[in-house]
Structures are given as C-alpha cells and as structure tokens.
Amino acid sequence: METKQLSSVPETMLIPLWARAWETENKGGLINDEIAKNIIKQIDYDFSKFKNGKLSQVGCCIRGSLIDKEAQKFLEKHPDAVVIQLGAGLDARYQRMNYPKVTHWFDLDLKESIDIRRQLIPESENNTYLELSMFDYSWIEKVKAFEKPTLIIIEGVLMYFKPEDVQKFFMTLCEQFNEATILFDMLVFWAVKHAKHHDTLRKVNGKAEFLWSELDTKIMETWHKKIHITKEYYMSDYDQGRFPLLIRLFYKFPRFYKRFNQRIVTLDIK
Numbered sequence: 001m002e003t004k005q006l007s008s009v010p011e012t013m014l015i016p017l018w019a020r021a022w023e024t025e026n027k028g029g030l031i032n033d034e035i036a037k038n039i040i041k042q043i044d045y046d047f048s049k050f051k052n053g054k055l056s057q058v059g060c061c062i063r064g065s066l067i068d069k070e071a072q073k074f075l076e077k078h079p080d081a082v083v084i085q086l087g088a089g090l091d092a093r094y095q096r097m098n099y100p101k102v103t104h105w106f107d108l109d110l111k112e113s114i115d116i117r118r119q120l121i122p123e124s125e126n127n128t129y130l131e132l133s134m135f136d137y138s139w140i141e142k143v144k145a146f147e148k149p150t151l152i153i154i155e156g157v158l159m160y161f162k163p164e165d166v167q168k169f170f171m172t173l174c175e176q177f178n179e180a181t182i183l184f185d186m187l188v189f190w191a192v193k194h195a196k197h198h199d200t201l202r203k204v205n206g207k208a209e210f211l212w213s214e215l216d217t218k219i220m221e222t223w224h225k226k227i228h229i230t231k232e233y234y235m236s237d238y239d240q241g242r243f244p245l246l247i248r249l250f251y252k253f254p255r256f257y258k259r260f261n262q263r264i265v266t267l268d269i270k
Contacts, residue, residue, distance in 0.1 A: 010113045011204045013089025016156055018047045019060035030061035030240065031068070035092040039120050053200035058242045059262060060156070062235045066264040067155055067183050068097060070231070074181055075100050078149035082106075086134040087157035089113055090120060094127045101126075103148045108132055108139055135169065140176045150180040159187040159210050166212045167223050170267075174224040179270045186232075186263040187213040215258065217265055231266035 020033040021040045040047055050056070071093070075081055081102050085093060088107035094100070108130040109117065115131075123129055132139055134157070143150055152173070158166055173180065187210055195201045195209045214220060221227050236243065236251045243251075250256045 010089070010110060011206065012156070012160075012201065012208055013087075013091075013109075013113060014043075014045060014047070015050065015053075015056060015200045015204070016060040016064065017090045018050050019053075019057040020064060022057055023061045028061070028242070030058065030242070031065045031096075033064075033092065033096055035095055035121065036090070039090060039092075042120060049203045050200045053203075055243065055247070056198070056200040058239060059235060062238050063155060063185050063262065063264065064091070064093075066233050066235070066238060067153060067185070068093065070183050070264065070266055071151060071153060072097060072100075074149075074151050074183075075102060078151070081149040081151050082143050082146045083151045083153065084108060084130075084139065084143055085153040085155075086139075087154060088117070088129075089156075090117055091155065092121050093153070095121070099126075103146050104128070106130055106139070106143065108134060135165070137172060137176065140173075144177070150177060152180055152182045154182065154184040156185060158184055159191075159212055160208060161212055163212050170220065170227065171224050174226040174269050177269050179268075182265075182267045182269070184265055184267070186217055186265055188262050189213045189215045189259045217263065220267065226269045228268045228270060229265060230268050231264075233264040235262045235264065 017036050018040060020031055020036040023030050024033050024037045071083070079101065082104050083102055084106040085091065086108050088109045094105045094107070105127045106129070107117070107127065110133060111131040114129050117129060130139055130142070173182070191198065191210045192213050193210060201208060217229050217232055221229060234257065236257065251261070
C-alpha cells in the first residue's frame with residue numbers, strides 16, 4: 001500500500017505508528033502493539049527516515065501507554081461508557097486495550113486517513129469509524145445519543161491547531177456536553193513553532209507545524225466554568241531511563257522540567 005497521497009498532517013500519523021512498532025519489535029517495554037508492528041510491514045513507506053528520532057520514539061510510546069492506562073481507569077469506573085478517539089490515525093487503541101466491552105467505541109479522522117485505516121484495521125460492530133474533522137461537531141450528537149458516560153481521547157492532534165481554534169473546540173464541548181472526560185497530550189511548550197527542529201516531524205512532507213501548547217495547563221480552566229483539570233502527568237517521570245542521560249539531568253532543573261516536558265492531561269467537563 002502506498003502512502004504518497006497523504007497530506008502533511010495525516011502523514012504524521014505514521015510517526016507514532018513507527019514508534020509503537022519499533023518498541024514492540026525490539027521489546028522495549030514501554031508499550032506493546034502487535035498491530036502496529038504488523039501494519040508497518042503492509043505500508044510502502046520509508047520508515048527508515050525516522051531511525052534517528054530516539055526522543056520521539058520513546059515519547060510516543062510513553063504518551064500512548066499513559067493514555068491507555070488512564071482510559072482503562074475510566075472504563076473500570078464506567079464499563080458502559082461511549083468512547084471516541086479524535087484524530088485516531090492508525091492507532092489501534094481499542095484492540096490494544098483488549099477490545100473493551102463498552103457501549104460503543106468510535107474512531108474519528110479525516111476521510112483519507114480513515115480510508116487507509118479501514119484497509120489495515122477493520123471495523124467491528126462495537127468499534128466503528130467516522131470520516132469527519134474533529135471540528136465537524138456532528139460527531140457530538142452521535143456520542144450523546146447513547147446517553148452514557150463519555151470518554152474523549154485526543155492524542156497527538158491538538159498541537160497542530162491554532163490556540164484560538166483549540167480554545168473554541170473546548171468551549172464547544174462544554175456547551176454541548178453536560179459531563180465528559182477528555183484525555184489529551186500537551187506538547188512540550190518550547191516546541192511551539194519549532195517543528196523544523198523536531199527529530200521526526202521535520203522528516204515528513206509538507207509544512208506541518210506545532211501551533212499550540214500551554215505552559216500552565218490550569219489556564220484552560222479560565223476558558224469555561226465547566227472545565228476542570230483533574231490529573232496531569234509529566235512524561236519524563238515515566239521514561240524508564242530511556243531518555244538520553246544529558247536530557248534526564250536537565251529535567252532535574254524546574255524550569256527545564258516544565259518547559260521541555262510533554263504532559264498527559266485528564267480534563268473533566270462538569
């Protein structure tokens with residue numbers, strides 16, 4: 001399968017795919033994703049261009065693992081939940097989490113990404129795909145129709161949108177949902193508008209750029225009275241010694257720790 005038709009942002013879905021596949025193939029221990037390992041064998045793409053992206057490879061796996069674990073905690077409390085993963089790309093989270101018996105699990109992405117996803121990760125009765133932009137809010141009614149606890153997962157997506165678009169997105173969710181839990185990652189603050197220095201993003205075609213992050217996640221609570229930041233994980237705390245020694249030493253300095261750390265955030269709307 002060729003992927004040359006992908007535009008710059010959808011092509012970025014191949015970076016975490018490669019990261020999880022490499023981790024699984026090499027038994028790194030941060031995450032296990034057999035489906036990712038199998039998928040990269042079916043795609044005609046030069047994944048070797050990412051071989052020097054050590055920080056991204058480790059970071060993507062920590063990110064995926066932490067979100068998996070937080071999602072699992074939510075589902076243990078709400079086994080009848082409806083889950084929707086926005087900007088799903090080729091992330092087989094539903095399968096990786098052992099096909100949770102939720103009310104329904106949606107994976108949403110742009111049509112060109114879903115077309116490829118359907119060929120590689122087939123839909124099932126309980127896990128179906130939506131060919132939509134996350135800003136096409138028609139997906140909200142599909143989720144709300146079940147009248148069940150709602151988990152929204154957004155991994156590796158929000159960083160590519162302008163701050164005003166991200167803020168409007170969260171405000172729309174507050175207006176549309178009485179309650180919902182959102183799991184997402186917060187980009188390294190320093191990386192905003194520095195994609196050209198990123199070890200893997202600079203390797204993809206097109207002009208994808210990092211546009212959004214907040215130095216203080218709590219600022220999001222000022223956007224709407226229903227927004228509550230309930231958990232935040234700094235990813236360097238979970239690297240299992242995989243980040244380079246110099247980077248790990250720098251993380252001991254509070255200013256570096258805060259500005260150069262990616263975070264996993266749990267946000268409740270209530």
